[in-house]
Amino acid sequence: MFEVGIYEAKAHLAEILRRVEKGESCTITRRGKPVGKVVPVEPDKDAIRAQWDRIIALREKNRKNKNLPSWKELYDLRHEGHKW
Numbered sequence: 001m002f003e004v005g006i007y008e009a010k011a012h013l014a015e016i017l018r019r020v021e022k023g024e025s026c027t028i029t030r031r032g033k034p035v036g037k038v039v040p041v042e043p044d045k046d047a048i049r050a051q052w053d054r055i056i057a058l059r060e061k062n063r064k065n066k067n068l069p070s071w072k073e074l075y076d077l078r079h080e081g082h083k084w
Contacts, residue, residue: 003028005030026038058073058077
């Protein structure tokens with residue numbers, strides 16, 4: 001966790017958000033007293049589980065047909081919905 005003053009937070013918001021995206025938490029202070037926190041968002045575990053279920057179902061379906069999806073198809077499915 002790191003602390004920044006309110007004016008520094010305003011001036012460097014993009015950098016603070018990059019660090020928070022990587023898992024750090026930030027406390028924003030005014031005159032040395034905490035006034036707020038910026039914390040990483042929890043991953044949507046239901047969406048992740050649903051995506052893995054789709055991947056597994058696709059593999060099982062194609063395994064029976066001896067027509068397995070390519071690694072590129074699996075990779076694309078794995079990263080579907082990511083923000084980057």
